[in-house]
Amino acid sequence: MNPNDHLQDMRKSYEKFTLNEEETGNDPILFFQKWFSIAEKEKTEEPNIMHLSTVSRDGQPSGRIVLLKGISNNRFLFFTNYDSRKGKELEENPKAALTFFWAGQERQVRIEGSVTKVSREESVDYFSKRPRISQLGAIASKQSSVVPDRNYLEQQLEHYEKEWEGKDLPTPEEWGGYALFPHMIEFWQGRKGRLHDRILFTRTEEGWRKERLSP
Numbered sequence: 001m002n003p004n005d006h007l008q009d010m011r012k013s014y015e016k017f018t019l020n021e022e023e024t025g026n027d028p029i030l031f032f033q034k035w036f037s038i039a040e041k042e043k044t045e046e047p048n049i050m051h052l053s054t055v056s057r058d059g060q061p062s063g064r065i066v067l068l069k070g071i072s073n074n075r076f077l078f079f080t081n082y083d084s085r086k087g088k089e090l091e092e093n094p095k096a097a098l099t100f101f102w103a104g105q106e107r108q109v110r111i112e113g114s115v116t117k118v119s120r121e122e123s124v125d126y127f128s129k130r131p132r133i134s135q136l137g138a139i140a141s142k143q144s145s146v147v148p149d150r151n152y153l154e155q156q157l158e159h160y161e162k163e164w165e166g167k168d169l170p171t172p173e174e175w176g177g178y179a180l181f182p183h184m185i186e187f188w189q190g191r192k193g194r195l196h197d198r199i200l201f202t203r204t205e206e207g208w209r210k211e212r213l214s215p
Contacts, residue, residue, distance in 0.1 A: 136164075194215060
């Protein structure tokens with residue numbers, strides 16, 4: 001028996017929904033919010049999970065899962081440590097891609113665009129609303145840096161818990177938000193026989209151009 005046969009058995013036929021050009025309208029941000037709301041109402045676990053792809057100066061791509069923390073002025077917002085690998089890569093190459101996948105609706109959304117840091121005021125405001133344990137974690141962890149072991153991290157967390165006990169925690173200078181301004185948004189709806197629906201929006205000087213792609 002081929003050891004990969006079980007992977008073939010995992011194939012699923014997508015037959016829940018369809019997607020047509022009229023349904024998407026002409027504003028992909030509004031349509032994204034519609035799909036997002038549906039994922040929320042159908043109890044999708046953490047519908048704001050997204051795969052963030054960045055590329056280093058030498059062309060090496062890397063990806064990781066982060067959380068969408070809002071849409072403001074047509075920009076997709078997320079927060080992280082600026083000194084992390086993704087932060088350094090965005091400093092070198094301020095372009096990125098986001099991918100959302102909502103299995104319950106057999107849907108994914110692909111977004112590409114340019115990235116800028118949000119204002120310090122926005123970062124501080126968001127940090128102040130995070131759970132205290134998350135604030136402490138952001139202070140204790142120098143994201144992406146090498147540490148000797150797990151115990152070191154636990155000790156760092158304990159140190160800052162004691163240092164800031166009973167006091168408001170400051171927003172680390174190296175921590176803050178990014179905003180991705182999209183120039184491409186693709187909506188993908190799974191269909192039977194792998195004949196998926198794909199509607200692509202591309203930003204132009206005149207506005208958004210909409211096209212259907214072959215699956």
